[in-house]
Amino acid sequence: MSAGPQAPAPAGSGPASSKPLGIVAGGGLLPLSVAAGATAAGRQVVIFGIDGEVDPGYRGFPHHSVRWGEIGRLFDLIRREGVEEIVIAGSVSRPDFSSIRLDFGAIVNLPRILAMMIGGDDTVLQRVVRFFEDRGLRVVGAQDVAPDLVASVGTLGRHAPQRRHDGDIACAFEAVDLLGRLDIGQAAVAVGGRVVGVEGVEGTDMLIARIAELRRIGRLRWKDRDGVLVKAAKVQQDMRVDMPTIGPATVAAAAAAGLAGIAVEAGRVLVLDRRATIAAADETGIYLVGRQRGAAA
Amino acid sequence: MSAGPQAPAPAGSGPASSKPLGIVAGGGLLPLSVAAGATAAGRQVVIFGIDGEVDPGYRGFPHHSVRWGEIGRLFDLIRREGVEEIVIAGSVSRPDFSSIRLDFGAIVNLPRILAMMIGGDDTVLQRVVRFFEDRGLRVVGAQDVAPDLVASVGTLGRHAPQRRHDGDIACAFEAVDLLGRLDIGQAAVAVGGRVVGVEGVEGTDMLIARIAELRRIGRLRWKDRDGVLVKAAKVQQDMRVDMPTIGPATVAAAAAAGLAGIAVEAGRVLVLDRRATIAAADETGIYLVGRQRGAAA
Numbered sequence: 078m079s080a081g082p083q084a085p086a087p088a089g090s091g092p093a094s095s096k097p098l099g100i101v102a103g104g105g106l107l108p109l110s111v112a113a114g115a116t117a118a119g120r121q122v123v124i125f126g127i128d129g130e131v132d133p134g135y136r137g138f139p140h141h142s143v144r145w146g147e148i149g150r151l152f153d154l155i156r157r158e159g160v161e162e163i164v165i166a167g168s169v170s171r172p173d174f175s176s177i178r179l180d181f182g183a184i185v186n187l188p189r190i191l192a193m194m195i196g197g198d199d200t201v202l203q204r205v206v207r208f209f210e211d212r213g214l215r216v217v218g219a220q221d222v223a224p225d226l227v228a229s230v231g232t233l234g235r236h237a238p239q240r241r242h243d244g245d246i247a248c249a250f251e252a253v254d255l256l257g258r259l260d261i262g263q264a265a266v267a268v269g270g271r272v273v274g275v276e277g278v279e280g281t282d283m284l285i286a287r288i289a290e291l292r293r294i295g296r297l298r299w300k301d302r303d304g305v306l307v308k309a310a311k312v313q314q315d316m317r318v319d320m321p322t323i324g325p326a327t328v329a330a331a332a333a334a335g336l337a338g339i340a341v342e343a344g345r346v347l348v349l350d351r352r353a354t355i356a357a358a359d360e361t362g363i364y365l366v367g368r369q370r371g372a373a374a
Numbered sequence: 375m376s377a378g379p380q381a382p383a384p385a386g387s388g389p390a391s392s393k394p395l396g397i398v399a400g401g402g403l404l405p406l407s408v409a410a411g412a413t414a415a416g417r418q419v420v421i422f423g424i425d426g427e428v429d430p431g432y433r434g435f436p437h438h439s440v441r442w443g444e445i446g447r448l449f450d451l452i453r454r455e456g457v458e459e460i461v462i463a464g465s466v467s468r469p470d471f472s473s474i475r476l477d478f479g480a481i482v483n484l485p486r487i488l489a490m491m492i493g494g495d496d497t498v499l500q501r502v503v504r505f506f507e508d509r510g511l512r513v514v515g516a517q518d519v520a521p522d523l524v525a526s527v528g529t530l531g532r533h534a535p536q537r538r539h540d541g542d543i544a545c546a547f548e549a550v551d552l553l554g555r556l557d558i559g560q561a562a563v564a565v566g567g568r569v570v571g572v573e574g575v576e577g578t579d580m581l582i583a584r585i586a587e588l589r590r591i592g593r594l595r596w597k598d599r600d601g602v603l604v605k606a607a608k609v610q611q612d613m614r615v616d617m618p619t620i621g622p623a624t625v626a627a628a629a630a631a632g633l634a635g636i637a638v639e640a641g642r643v644l645v646l647d648r649r650a651t652i653a654a655a656d657e658t659g660i661y662l663v664g665r666q667r668g669a670a671a
Contacts, residue, residue: 170592252556252558256572259545259548259549260568261569262572266574271557272556272574273574273575274574275553275559275572275573275574276572277572279571279584287584296576297575
C-alpha cells in the first residue's frame with residue numbers, strides 16, 4: 078500500500094527536518110492542509126491514513142493506509158519511512174471495537190491502549206500523544222510544520238466586522254473562554270448582544286445548524302445578516318492535538334444560518350483551505366476576523 | 375369570558391391575601407400548577423390566560439382570556455377582579471406583531487411597551503415585571519404562593535443517585551453555574567465524568583433531544599442508564615419570572631435519552647405536576663434529586 082515518489086530516508090541521518098514528516102491522519106481537511114503546507118515549506122511528508130476515516134485526497138501525497146488495530150504495522154511503516162516527527166490530525170469516529178482485528182503490535186501494547194481508552198484526567202488525545210512519544214517519536218502541532226494554517230490578527234477576506242458587531246464578538250468570546258476552561262467546547266454564537274448557542278460534544282457544525290433551525294422556526298429572530306460564531310482554543314489547549322479549526326464548510330453554514338461573521342482566536346485556531354474559506358466568505362458577505370485573546374472584549 | 379364562582383372582592387379591603395391572586399398565564403403546566411397550589415393553600419385565584427398560549431386546562435379555574443395587544447382590557451379585568459398581587463407564569467412564543475390589534479390601553483402605553491421589547495441590560499421579563507409594578511400591582515413568584523412547587527433537598531421518588539453518579543452531577547452543576555452567570559442557559563448534561571451538552575436559547579427539551587440523537591448516531595456511547603441532566607437557577611435569578619422548571623415531560627425525555635437521572639438546585643427549581651413527575655421517574659427508573667448550590671460538588 079506504500080506509494081509516493083521518495084525513497085525511505087536512512088534512519089539516524091541528519092536533522093529531523095531532512096526526514097519525512099509523518100502525518101497520522103483521521104478525517105476532514107486538516108491532514109491534507111498539513112501535508113500541503115509542509116510540502117510547500119519544502120518538507121517531505123508521508124501520510125498514514127486511518128482506513129475509513131481519512132479523506133480520499135490523501136492519495137495525492139506519499140501515503141500508507143492503516144486500519145484500526147494495526148498498531149504494530151503502523152510503527153513498522155513509520156520506522157521504514159525513517160519518520161521521527163509526526164503530526165496527529167483529523168477527526169475520528171469512535172471505532173466499532175467488535176469489528177477491530179488487533180495485530181501483534183496492538184496485542185503487545187494492549188494494556189497501554191486500554192488505559193488510553195478508559196480515561197484519566199487528561200484527554201484521550203493527550204494519551205495518544207504520549208503513546209507515540211514513548212515509542213521515540215516527536216509529536217508536533219500542525220502549526221509547527223505549516224504556520225500558514227494559523228489564523229492571524231485582523232480581517233481575512235473582503236468583509237470586516239462593523240462597530241455594532243463588537244458586542245456580540247465580545248460576549249461570545251467570553252462564553253467560549255468559560256466553555257474551554259471546563260473542557261466543554263470551542264465555539265459559541267451570539268446575536269443581538271447575547272449568547273444564544275454554546276457548543277458541547279456535538280461540535281460546531283451542529284451548533285450552527287441549531288441556530289439556523291431556531292431562526293427558521295421563529296425562536297430566534299433577526300433581519301439581514303447579524304450575530305457571530307466565535308471559535309477559540311481553551312486556555313489549557315495542547316497545541317499538538319484537537320486544535321480548533323474553521324474551513325469553507327464552516328463559512329457556508331454560518332452564512333446559511335444568517336450570521337454576519339466568524340471571529341476566531343488569532344494564533345490558536347487553524348484555517349483549513351484558506352483560499353476556499355476566504356472565497357466562501359467574500360461570496361456570501363460573511364466577515365472573518367482573527368482577534369487576540371483578551372483583546373476581543 | 376369571565377367565569378368562576380367568586381364575586382370580585384371590593385377594592386382596598388383587607389390584606390392582599392384575602393384578595394384573589396391574579397395569574398397572567400402563558401403556555402405550559404406552570405400557570406396551572408400555580409393555580410392549583412395557591413388554591414390548595416386557601417387562596418382564590420383568577421387566571422388571565424394569553425390567547426393562543428395558555429393551556430386549555432386553565433378553564434378549570436376562574437379565568438379570563440386576553441389577546442396579545444389587549445393591555446388596556448387586561449388591566450381593566452385585573453382591577454375589576456380586585457387583584458392586587460399577580461404571578462406571571464408560563465411560556466410565550468414571540469407574537470407575530472403584524473397580526474396584533476392594539477387596544478386603547480396598549481396604544482397609550484406604546485412607548486413603554488416598545489422600550490420593553492427592544493431591550494437594555496435586563497431581560498424582557500424583568501421589564502414586564504416592572505411594567506406591572508408601575509401600575510400598582512405586586513408581582514410575586516410562583517413559589518411564594520405555591521411553596522410545594524419548589525424542589526427540596528433530597529430524593530424525589532423511588533430511585534436515588536448512586537455514588538458513581540456524583541462526578542457527573544458535580545461537573546454538570548459547575549457548567550450550569552457558569553452558563554447562568556453569563557445568562558446563557560439553565561441546564562447541562564454530563565456523562566462519564568464530562569459535560570457533553572449545554573443549553574443555550576434552544577431550551578432544555580432540545581438539549582435532551584440532542585443528547586439522545588448524539589447517542590443514536592454513536593457520537594456518544596454508553597450502556598444502560600448513565601449520565602445526568604442538571605438544572606439550576608442562575609445566581610442573579612429573579613425569583614418572580616423565568617424560574618427553571620422540570621416536569622413529567624422532562625423526565626420522559628431524559629429517560630428516552632438513556633440518562634440515569636435528573637438533579638436540580640434545591641429551593642430554586644420548580645417541579646411541575648409533582649405526582650406525575652415522580653410517577654414518570656419511578657416508572658422509567660430515573661432518579662430525581664434536589665441538591666443545594668455548592669453542596670453538589
